[in-house]
Amino acid sequence: xxxxxxxxxxxxxxxxxxxxxxxxxxQDARLERRVAxxxxxxxxARDEERVARFEREARAVAALSHPGIAVLYEIGEVxxxxxxxxxxxxxxxxxxxxxxxxxxxxxxxxxxVQIADALDHAHRRGILHRDIKPANIMVTLxxxxxxxxxxxxxxxxxxxxxxxxxxxxxxxxxxxxxxAPEVLRGREADRRSDLYxxxxxxxxxxxxxxxxxxxxxxxxxxxxxxxxxxxVKNHNPVIGTALxxxxxxxxxxxxxxxxxxxxxxxxxxxxxxxxxxALEATPSAPVLAVLDFQNITEDRSxxxxxxxxxxxxxxxxxxxxxxxxxxxxxxxxxxxRHLPPGAGHSPLIxxxxxxxxxxxxxxxxxxxxxxxxxxxxxxxxATGEETATAKIDxxxxxxxxLQDRVVADVMAGLEVKIDSSAMERIAPPETLHLExxxxxxxxxxQFHRFxxxxxxxxxxxxxxxxxxxxxxxLAHASLGATHAMRYIHRTDPxxxxxxxxxxxxxxxxxxxxxxxxxxxxxxxMRLGKIEQAIRSGHKGVELxxxxxxxxxxxxxxxxxxxxxxxxxxxxxxxxxxxxxLTDPRxxxxxxxxxxxxxxxxxxxxxxxxxxxxxxxxxxxxxxGYFIGSPMVLATVKQRRGDTPGAREMYAASTxxxxxxxxxxxEAFLALTACGLGDVLLREGRVDAALTEFRRASRLVKxxxxxxxxxxVLTRALVGxxxxxxxxxxxxxxxxxxxxxxxxLTGIARSPQTWLWEGxxxxxxxxxxxxxxxxxxxxxALDCLGKAVATGWRDAHWLASDPELVSLRSQAxxxxxxxxxxxxPALEYRPSELLQRSLSASDVRPSVGSI
Numbered sequence: 077x078x079x080x081x082x083x084x085x086x087x088x089x090x091x092x093x094x095x096x097x098x099x100x101x102x103q104d105a106r107l108e109r110r111v112a113x114x115x116x117x118x119x120x121a122r123d124e125e126r127v128a129r130f131e132r133e134a135r136a137v138a139a140l141s142h143p144g145i146a147v148l149y150e151i152g153e154v155x156x157x158x159x160x161x162x163x164x165x166x167x168x169x170x171x172x173x174x175x176x177x178x179x180x181x182x183x184x185x186x187x188x189v190q191i192a193d194a195l196d197h198a199h200r201r202g203i204l205h206r207d208i209k210p211a212n213i214m215v216t217l218x219x220x221x222x223x224x225x226x227x228x229x230x231x232x233x234x235x236x237x238x239x240x241x242x243x244x245x246x247x248x249x250x251x252x253x254x255x256a257p258e259v260l261r262g263r264e265a266d267r268r269s270d271l272y273x274x275x276x277x278x279x280x281x282x283x284x285x286x287x288x289x290x291x292x293x294x295x296x297x298x299x300x301x302x303x304x305x306x307x308v309k310n311h312n313p314v315i316g317t318a319l320x321x322x323x324x325x326x327x328x329x330x331x332x333x334x335x336x337x338x339x340x341x342x343x344x345x346x347x348x349x350x351x352x353x354a355l356e357a358t359p360s361a362p363v364l365a366v367l368d369f370q371n372i373t374e375d376r377s378x379x380x381x382x383x384x385x386x387x388x389x390x391x392x393x394x395x396x397x398x399x400x401x402x403x404x405x406x407x408x409x410x411x412x413r414h415l416p417p418g419a420g421h422s423p424l425i426x427x428x429x430x431x432x433x434x435x436x437x438x439x440x441x442x443x444x445x446x447x448x449x450x451x452x453x454x455x456x457x458a459t460g461e462e463t464a465t466a467k468i469d470x471x472x473x474x475x476x477x478l479q480d481r482v483v484a485d486v487m488a489g490l491e492v493k494i495d496s497s498a499m500e501r502i503a504p505p506e507t508l509h510l511e512x513x514x515x516x517x518x519x520x521x522q523f524h525r526f527x528x529x530x531x532x533x534x535x536x537x538x539x540x541x542x543x544x545x546x547x548x549x550l551a552h553a554s555l556g557a558t559h560a561m562r563y564i565h566r567t568d569p570x571x572x573x574x575x576x577x578x579x580x581x582x583x584x585x586x587x588x589x590x591x592x593x594x595x596x597x598x599x600x601m602r603l604g605k606i607e608q609a610i611r612s613g614h615k616g617v618e619l620x621x622x623x624x625x626x627x628x629x630x631x632x633x634x635x636x637x638x639x640x641x642x643x644x645x646x647x648x649x650x651x652x653x654x655x656x657l658t659d660p661r662x663x664x665x666x667x668x669x670x671x672x673x674x675x676x677x678x679x680x681x682x683x684x685x686x687x688x689x690x691x692x693x694x695x696x697x698x699x700g701y702f703i704g705s706p707m708v709l710a711t712v713k714q715r716r717g718d719t720p721g722a723r724e725m726y727a728a729s730t731x732x733x734x735x736x737x738x739x740x741x742e743a744f745l746a747l748t749a750c751g752l753g754d755v756l757l758r759e760g761r762v763d764a765a766l767t768e769f770r771r772a773s774r775l776v777k778x779x780x781x782x783x784x785x786x787x788v789l790t791r792a793l794v795g796x797x798x799x800x801x802x803x804x805x806x807x808x809x810x811x812x813x814x815x816x817x818x819x820l821t822g823i824a825r826s827p828q829t830w831l832w833e834g835x836x837x838x839x840x841x842x843x844x845x846x847x848x849x850x851x852x853x854x855x856a857l858d859c860l861g862k863a864v865a866t867g868w869r870d871a872h873w874l875a876s877d878p879e880l881v882s883l884r885s886q887a888x889x890x891x892x893x894x895x896x897x898x899x900p901a902l903e904y905r906p907s908e909l910l911q912r913s914l915s916a917s918d919v920r921p922s923v924g925s926i
Contacts, residue, residue, distance in 0.1 A: 082102070082115065082157055083154045083159070084104060084105045085102040085113050085161060086102060086103045086105060087100045087101075087102050087113070088100070088101045088102055088103055088110075091112060092211075097114050097115050097116045098114070099112055099113065099114045099115075100115065101113075101164060102161075104149075111149060111162060111163070111164050112161075112162045112163065112164045112165070112224075113159055113160070113161055114159060114160040114162065115157060115158070115159045116157070116159070127158065131151070131158075138151075139201050140198055140201065140203065141458075142193075142197040142198075143220065143222075143434075143457065143458040144190050144191070144194030144197070144220070144223060145194050145198065145222065145223050146162050146163045146165055146214075146222050146223065147162065148160060148161075148162050148163075149161040149162060149163070163222075163429075165224065166430060166660070167215050167216040168214070168215055168656070168660055169212075169213065169214055170187070170210035170211075170213040170215060170221075170281075171209075171211045173210075173215060173657070174280060174281065174284065178281065178283060178284035178312060178905065179281045179282070179905075181315055181316055183281075184281045184282050184319070185319070186219070187213075187215070187281065188274070188278055188345045189342060189345060190220065190221035191208075191221055191223065191277075192271075192274065192338050192341045192345060193342060194221070194222075194223050195267075195270055195338040195341075196337070196338035196341075196342060199267045199270070199337065199338050204265055204266070204267065204269070205223065205273075206265055206270065207225060207251065207254075208223075208254060208270055208273035208274050208277060209251050209254045210277060210280065212224045212225045213277070215657070216429075216430070219432060219657070220432040252292075252296060252297070252300075253276065253286050253288065254273040254276045255273075255300065256269035256272035256273065256331070257272075257303060258331055260300060260301060261301070266331070267336075267337055267338065268331040268334050268335075269331070270338075271334055271335055271338065272326065272331070272334060274326065274341070275323060275325075278322075278323045279305070279308060279323050279327060282308050282311075282312050282319070282320075282323060283312050284311065284312075285311060287305030287306070301329070302329070303327070303329030305324075307320065307324070308320040308323055308324065322344060322345060325344075363399070363400045363433050363434045363435070364393060364399050364434070364435050364436075364437055365401075365402040365406075365427075365428065365433040365436050366389050366390045366393070366401065366404070366437045367407065367411060367415075367436060367438040368382040368383050368385075368386045368438075369382040369386060369440055369450070369452075370438075370439070370441075371440070371441060371442075372440045372442055373443060373444070375443060378443045380514055380517040381441060381443075381475075381514075382441070383517045383518075383520050383521045384514070384517030385441070385450070385479065385482070386404065387404060387516075387517065387520055388479055388550075389479065389482060389483060389486075390403075390404050391506065391550065391589075392479070392480070392483050393437075393483060393486075394590070398492050399487075399490070399492065402431050402432075402433060402622050403590075403622055403623040404520075404524075405524075405625065406431065406622060406623060406624070406659070408524040410431055411427060414427040414430070424436060424438075425457060425460055428457030429457060433457055434456070434458070435455065435457065436454070436455040436457060437452065437453075437454055438452075438453055438455065439451050439452035439453050439482075443472060446471055446473070447469070447470075447471065448470055448471065448472045448475060448478065449468065450468040450482055451468075452465045452482050452486060453465070454486060454489045454490065463489045465482075465485035465486065465489050468481050468482060468485065472510075473510060475510065475513070476513075506548060506550050507541075507545045507550075507551070508545075509544050509545040511544055512540075512541045512545035512548055515538065515541035515544065515551075516537070516541040516548065516551045516554065518537045519534045519535075519536075519537030519538035519541060519554055519555075519558070520534070520554060522537060523538075523554060523557065523558055523561075528565050531558055531561055531562050532562075534554075535555065535558050535559070538551050538555040539555065542555060542578075548585075549585035549589055550586075550589070550591070552578045552579070552581045552585060553578070553579060553589055553591040553592040555578040556574070556576070556578035556580075556581075556592055556596065556599075557575070557579075557595040559574040559575040559578065559599075560572070560575040560599050563575065563599070563602065564739055566781070567739075567782070567783050568781075569603075572602050573603075575595055575598075576599045576600065576603070579592035579593075579596040580592075583596075588619075589619075590615075590616065591620075593613070593616030593620075593626070594613070594616040594623065594625045594626040594629045594630075596608075596609075596616075597610070597613035597616055597629040597630060598629045598632070600612060600633075601629070601632060601636050601828070601830070603828055604826055604828040606633060606636055609629075609633040609636070610633045610634060610637065613633045613651075614630060616629065617630055617651070621658075622658060623658070624655050624659035624662045624665070627651050627652070627665075628651075628652065628655040628662060628664060630651045631647075631648050631651035631652035631665065631668060632648075632652075632664075634647045634648035634651060635652070635672065635830075636830045638672075638867045639824075639830070639835065639836040639837070639866050640866070642837075642866075642899065645672055645675075645676065645867070645869075645902055646900075646902055648668070649669065649672060649904055650905065652668050652669050652672075653665075653904065653905070656669070656688075659700070660688070661700035663688075663689045663692040663700050663701060663702030663705075664700075666685050666686065666692070667685075667686070667689045667702055667704055667705055668832075669685040670683075670685035670686035670705065670708055671833070671835075672902070673685060674708060674711060674870070675835060675867060675868065675869055675870060676869040676902055677715075677870035677872045677873060679712050679715060679716055681904065682708070682712050683709065686709045686712070687705070687709075689702060690706065690709070697737075701738075702738075703732070703733060703740055704740060704744050704832055704833075706725055706726075706728045706729035706732060707725075707726070707729040707733075707744055707751060707832075708833060709725050710722045710723075710725035710726045710748075710755075711833065713725055714751075714754070714755055715870070715872070715873050717876075719755060719758070719759060722755050723752065723755055723756075726748055726751055726752040726755065727752075729744070729748045729751075730745065730752075733745045733748065739783065740783060742775055742778075742782050743782050743831060743834075744832075746771070746772040746775040746782070746791075746792065747772070747788060747791065749768040749769070749771040749772040749792075750788070750791040750792060750795050751833070752768045753767075753768030753769040753772070753795045753799075754795060754842075756768065757798060757799060757802065758878070758879070762799050762802050762803060765795070766796065768795075769792050769795035769796045770796065772792040772795070773792040773793070773796070775788075776792060783831065784829050784830065784831030784834050785829070786819055786823050786829050787823060787830075787831045787839060788831070788834060789819055790816050790820050790823065790834070790843075791833075791839065791842060793812050793813070793815055793816035793819065794812075794813065794816045794839070794842045794843050794846050795842075796812050797811075797812035797813040797846050798845065798846040800812065801846060802849055806850060809849075810850065813846055813847065813850075816843060816846075820836075820843065823836065823839070824836060835867055836862075836863075836866035837863045837868030837869075838868065840862040840863035840866060840868070841859070841860065841863040843859045844856045844857070844858075844859035844860040844880070845877070845879035845880065847859060848879055848880055848882055848883055849879070851882065853882060853883060853886060856880075856882075856883055857883060857886060857888045857889060857892075860880075860883070860889070861888070861892060864892050864895060864896060869896060869899060871893065871896040871897060874892070874893060874896065
């Protein structure tokens with residue numbers, strides 16, 4: 077059905093299917109928004125009971141209006157097809173999160189509070205959900221929970237006209253593992269039955285498994301009726317006693333033993349769950365997103381002030397530490413998609429929902445000569461209601477004082493008390509130089525466009541701002557970020573030096589600024605200063621936990637550090653998973669996770685991560701767009717023994733890379749050629765393999781600024797050496813391999829050239845296989861030992877790779893295999909998004925030796 081139309085909805089892809097129909101991702105051509113379109117199959121439309129349930133879902137959901145419940149837009153019928161158009165929730169399902177492992181107690185409590193609040197809203201309106209399970213719970217990009225699929229919702233009012241069409245008492249339409257015992261005994265479901273299902277979800281979040289995991293059929297029914305699951309602590313010894321007690325109470329066999337309402341559940345999970353005061357306050361604390369203010373005069377020369385107001389208001393609101401403020405990077409990226417020119421009120425609501433914001437701060441301004449009027453507004457996302465604050469008038473030259481009045485009025489509009497000491501924290505303006513402020517605002521406008529030309533314009537504006545006011549911390553921070561972005565485009569090391577210098581200066585001027593740290597982490601990583609990168613990365617996560625780049629750069633820093641100590645893979649995985657939870661559209665995080673899983677021999681997991689990246693790549697350029705997944709997927713196929721599939725995937729990689737414009741294009745084209753050359757060589761097609769390795773070598777020469785150039789060159793040299801070894805041209809092969817070894821030694825001393833499919837462990841492994849072809853066993857084993865020491869962890873490929881047959885009888889080979897077997901398996905669980913940054917003592921000393 078993909079690419080077909082249903083009414084005004086164009087089907088884009090299939091999201092899922094169940095007994096109540098198929099759900100598609102679709103584009104509403106009329107309103108230009110994405111929706112989740114649930115379609116009742118044509119053959120089911122003749123079933124009156126199914127049709128009645130389908131229509132009941134529409135009425136049930138339409139009666140609900142809560143930020144924790146997906147919104148119903150429309151119900152319709154066209155050409156005999158019944159459909160529901162509902163809110164498309166971007167993020168990941170709780171089921172997907174649980175596939176990565178158990179959740180922390182604080183996250184369990186946070187999710188439980190949000191779900192119970194949504195259920196309370198539905199129950200008070202006489203509606204049961206009746207299918208509470210992780211697959212029907214979505215977690216948005218900002219950690220907000222939304223309940224999906226009220227297709228099994230049951231109206232509680234006894235006089236409802238659809239009563240006769242509802243499921244008979246004792247019949248369960250949901251998933252058996254989550255079914256309440258009283259329903260299995262033939263009693264009607266009530267509110268406490270929903271709460272039992274939620275209790276099972278809490279058990280699963282805390283333990284990583286269901287209470288009666290592995291049972292089915294009558295055995296499962298008997299276990300549910302007996303109600304004797306293993307204690308939570310048997311599976312999660314670190315869980316708090318109070319939280320365990322609450323979970324076990326929630327899944328009691330006797331409904332009277334459970335919380336009697338969602339409101340009581342909500343109260344109890346906070347009390348029995350042992351929630352700290354700080355965590356308990358989090359769900360109710362205002363979460364704000366500040367949008368650019370609009371210039372409502374015809375004087376376009378003042379357009380820059382809209383960005384300036386938003387930037388400085390965001391900074392001031394963060395300083396107050398009374399509200400959670402979403403980073404400007406996330407707000408700007410979402411606004412580009414939701415707020416085209418002339419957008420009305422509805423896109424603002426959608427924007428706020430995506431950001432997980434409770435409130436949007438926006439407004440307009442007018443400049444008339446030397447007078448300025450600012451008209452701030454506060455929009456509540458859940459209700460769509462606006463609170464207009466007082467008009468703020470003053471002189472143009474007093475704009476900094478006017479901004480402080482905007483902050484005070486916004487806080488008053490939110491009924492958040494702000495004392496004089498808090499106002500003192502924001503009283504000193506970032507700059508007193510009005511022209512420097514203008515240059516900064518214009519620079520930020522250009523920076524957020526992320527183009528090569530716009531970054532150059534941003535640099536020029538920000539350098540003028542710094543020249544006009546050398547003490548302007550925000551301008552220094554933005555200039556550091558701009559140079560870090562320019563390095564990604566230009567690969568000029570001077571940009572990294574500038575990124576560090578400006579970022580460090582911003583921190584000297586204002587130690588509370590969060591903006592410099594993620595970019596500082598990236599610059600340090602590329603400079604090979606891994607310890608500093610990790611420390612800066614942790615600080616960035618602490619200060620900007622909603623910013624995907626903060627988590628990503630920290631994860632990448634640990635990934636880079638794994639070349640000195642493979643134990644760093646674990647924290648890399650944790651922080652990269654945090655990045656995917658913060659914003660699952662950031663493809664680079666999925667690519668890194670796929671590469672780590674591949675290097676560790678976990679092919680199924682690697683494939684899953686890489687397919688996520690490929691999905692983002694296939695959407696085309698935009699936020700999160702990242703290339704390279706087909707290249708790594710080809711390696712996965714090769715390791716599985718699927719040679720034709722590997723060749724096919726390498727061909728797909730080449731085709732996609734040749735047609736794209738991306739900073740890693742040339743490097744990945746060359747690495748793809750090396751990968752294909754390796755497959756061809758192993759098939760005995762030595763001339764074809766040599767052609768591919770030479771293609772890679774030529775690309776290295778043609779693009780001297782290629783990121784990771786030395787690593788790509790090493791792979792090409794190793795490949796050509798292996799080809800000549802296969803041809804019996806030993807002398808030529810040794811020359812090439814010696815050159816590769818020399819380049820590799822330089823890479824080990826300068827790790828900033830880090831690159832996917834060019835990891836040190838991979839390069840040493842390839843060199844070992846090439847030496848094995850020359851029958852140089854001692855050299856091959858030496859390189860294999862270096863491969864393991866620098867991150868190679870694929871025990872399966874080590875044992876099955878035909879290139880290493882001649883080494884397997886060697887004592888040194890067996891020792892290496894045993895070393896790999898002793899390494900702990902990686903746990904794919906995200907860490908806490910709001911965790912405290914590590915102190916210097918938390919960074920392993922071995923990093924400093926890099």
